[in-house]
Amino acid sequence: MLKPSPPLTINELMQRVEQIAGLTLGEIAAEFNFKTPEHLLREKGWQGQLLEYVLGATAGSKPVPDFEHLGIELKTIPIGFNGKPLETTYVSVVPLTNLTGMTWQSSTVKKKLTHVLWLPILAEKTIQPIDRTIGSGFLWQPSLAQEHQLQRDWEEQMELIALGRINEISGHLGEVMQIRPKAANSKALTDVIGPNGTMTQTLPRGYYLKIPFTAQILADQFGL
Template sequence: MTHTIAVAPQATKHPGPLGRRPAPQSVAELLLRAEALEGFTVAQLAAALKLELPLHNRRAKGFVGGLVEQALGADPKARTQPDFPALGVELKTIPIRPDGTPLESTFCCAIAMGRADRASWEASVLRRRLDHVLFVAHLAVKDTPLAARRFARPVLWRPTPPQWQLLQQDWEDLMGKIGAGQSGHLAANVGEILQVRPKAAHRQVRTWGHGPDGPQAVHPLAFYLRARFTRSILRQQG
């Protein structure tokens, strides 16, 4: 059965000048701000924030995410904390197809490669980031320019107990392999709903981590949510 993502008709009014908004005071206020973006295009939001659109679509991912962060009042200095530290809410801006399928896996957080052998799930950045997530999707239809992409209905998600169990199992399995010096052999298909992928500007970047014979320079890795898992979140709660 085909499932089409819910998107409001094209918004006809300009959202008005915004600039970077102050941090929302409650989760309800944050959700109202996100819901107000539904139906607007990337070009309309950029104009409201007085920002120029990038000339090439290859910069679209970071640009759209930055737009939404400013419009919603995310903390640009959150670092390892959620994007809205006072609320404990992480923001994920993701491109989707009309049926609600994400175009790609969703970045969660970088992995501290040198501490993988002694990290704990309870104190992990991933657990903290995924405790409460606001997904703001934008429709990336083929041949549609970045400026014309429209924002879909936002989804506020908290993992269910079964989802938490899957996340913890994947995290412990993947971190166990990284801590045991197997990061160089981890394929993207390892993990049920999480996966690890390289996270660096280019392949020559290295960081300190664990190799088969002890400490060594390794490729930086990061955790990502699989696209099929993110799709299930959007469909169940959207």
């Protein structure tokens, strides 16, 4: 099957989302001749790449929403049999340098979370990755209250980074969004502002939505 072209409208995107609901990742990969690695547990990014391909996402690794021209970000959310998220949701890389003049309004996080296509996937640990089932995808935009929570968490933690206090940031900070190290290994270091204003090295960081926040989004959508 030919590579799907980017959807031109939100309706077209949601039709594609409906077409894959109820299918397993393996069934979708077979239908689109998408290469499936042998050791899927080591290939954490495969699931996201498959769904981006099938739905026609265009952004790749650029710091813009996945469906750039529609302004919609795709987020898969692994859920258990109880319908609750199994892990935090990665949003984007945390900028650690050149922070002057950076605001919530211009941040990558705000761009990515302004309009999200959530795709729940039944991914209980006992289910092989290839047998995981796609649920009903839905569009979401943060309410005013949710946006305030996100902005507050973003500003509080970015201020610590700007002040050279990145070591004070842990997963406990943030009401709905945390910052955690995001690196394949401990050798992948990057520049950061140190305690005395000089540059030092640290692990790259990522923004992650906390489980209670995404659980509430699912509960609001499905009336759980």
